[in-house]
Amino acid sequence: MTDAAGGFDAALSGGPDAAFIRVDDVAKTYDTGRTTIEAISNVSFQTAKGQFVAILGPSGCGKSTLLMMCAGLEPVTSGTITIAGQPMTGPRTSIGVMFQDSTLLPWKSVLENILFPIRILRRPRSEYIDRARALIEMVGLAGFEDKRPHELSGGMRQRVAICRALIYDPDILLMDEPFSALDAITRDEMNDALLDIWQRYTKTALFVTHSIREAVLLADRVLVMTDRPSTIIEDVPIPFVRPRTNEIAETVEFVRICSHLRGLIQHGHGRGQDKPGVAAIFQGNKVEAAR
């Protein structure tokens, strides 16, 4: 039994770690001066410790907003977020964040980029160098310690970003579409790498994506969000045992879950529009392009 599955059991049995991340009736409205954008209308969910939860939805539906609120980087408009029993007030070091862009510092080497959190947190560097090297080894970047980010491919940069998020050993990892800027082949590789990492360092994770396949491949649960103002319309458990490989994508069960999710997103859960799915995705793209 892996830790992840243990976390899942804990969630079912309602143990002490059953609500490690707890989001209660959270809403978010952006005030841009001229208009107000209701990004998230009402979201509630909870995550057990050690669980990997994917948040799936069309772009522009407020996934990043939700994640940033969980990270303490955006204030909530209403509702509460509780993490490890403590109400969220601001950023904390038990949370690591990963973005779509690797956000590496171009003037630092791979090793120094990975040690960047240690510098910010003013922890003794010597205690973390071995860990950094081990992480580099694990993600397959051995030999690249002294390279600069611009000498790396997009996939390699995201591997560095993963190491940087893991170096200070946060309990929670929040990932905002970390692989969506990568090409399809690299993305598959990164999914494999992440599955592998997950096997070793079990963390509690929220993973935002708009790829159905990625969500099902990686997660223990998939939360499906609708278009703005968004809520979670369904909480889909993913039953595949760990350790997983991307071979599960060939199974009938996998295809069935994917098509179920696709149906959920496309029909926008009966929002009373003619073709809400297409409209929602198109609108999402427009929002993305305008920003």
Place this chain on the structure above:
Amino acid sequence: MKTAPNIARVLGLPIATGITMCVVWHVAVTSGGVPQYLLPAPTEVARKLITSLPELLGHAAISGLEAVASFLLATALGFAGAVALVYAPLLREIFYPSIVGFQLIPKVALAPLFIVWLGTDSVSRIAFATFLSFFPVLISTMTGLQNADPNAVRLSRSLTASEWQTFVSVRIPFSLPYFFSATKVAATLAVTGIVVAEFITANAGLGFLILSSTPRMETLTIFAAILMLCFVGLLLYGAVSLLERAGRRWFKGA
């Protein structure tokens, strides 16, 4: 996306800051007993601006017209020169290093040379200001013409468009944003050129008025003339910006 673009705040804050600074200036001068020949109070400057408005406007008209003439010449020559250099490789190879070299040396130093060559009347001043503001237009437009989207150029070629058609329908439109942003730089440089030339030789114009008032310590006149010059400069800059907006709109609409 970072902050709410609140119009009142975006406009109001800088204006409030400007006014605050004027008030501080006024209080400092009036209560600190600073002599007027060193720093006149803003109210004095405003009064001077109004009382000698006809004289100031006369000088402003001279400087302004010369600056406008230089600006127009510089943009026309800059654009034409860019087209010539982009389409004649030999010319480009001969002149481009000198042009880049000119960008690196302080061109204002050549002002007296223009007077030696062209005399002390407005021709030399206009020539100098044109010279000063010509280079940014030339270089930017060249960059724009050369950086036209290669796919658009390929598309145009695949449609068997002639070189001329490609130029008019692809390269020119792509270079316009570069050209327009350079014209704004040129507008400021044209006024600068006229002022420097008037410092050196003139018997009228705002630059002349400023410099000739210096030995007489007529600080009030200097301030009023500088203010007038700011108006002239901003008027030209504003007109060019409006044209640029119209041009960009046309570019997007086309």
Place this chain on the structure above:
Amino acid sequence: MSGTARKRLSRLLGARRVVAPLVFLLALFIVWETWLHYLPMSRAVIAPPSAIFATLVNGFPILMKHTLSTLIEIVQGFLLAAVVGIAIGALITISTWTRQAFYPNIVFFQLIPKVAVAPLFVLWLGVGTPSRVAFAVFMAFFAIAIATATGLENTKLETIRLCRSLTASHWQTFTKVRFPFAMPHIFAGLKVGMAMAMIGIIVGEFVTGQEGLGYVIMFASSAGESAPLYAALLLLAALGLALYSCVLLAELAVQRWYGAPFVSEGFA
């Protein structure tokens, strides 16, 4: 046969990127010299290259004195402007409020013809070095402040968020992330600032008429002696190139440290 000739021609033309401008310059000098030899013009208007060269040699000590004066003043003005400009650029980006309050005013100053205030500096600080250096600082620091502020503002939102998620202090974010990220912008500003500092010192020398190459140029032009005028212009061009190259070299060094190539900011 015509094929080999064309090949030879094209090889010749391959070198023309370097050759063409040199040939052009050489031709210019020869035409210039011979023209003046056969058709003498007023010495006040144009001097033959040989006369300019003679002035450079004979007047070397005095020309050097003025060159040195100009050089030192430009460097002083530039360095002061860099310090003041970067500090102001950093100060106005401390908060949204300060940026909104001051940034437009500084940009406003970039749009007006700043050279016009040169005589005021003479009035305040006299005709010596202080007034010229102060004027150069005034000319140069706006561009540097604007570039610094723009650079500091342009750090990617996600990178800032990363810092905040690590509970970095404002100071840590500034020194470790925002300031290094602003480097390309700051250097773009420093290059403009160097050009402006040169303009400031030269116009200052025009106006004060005491020393420096600007003074030599003014004096020679009004005395109807064009050889010293061209000699001084040549020296000034060399000075300009040298100073500008220094900024470029510094940029190159910082770029090497930075690792990635600077995205060149369009400035004219």
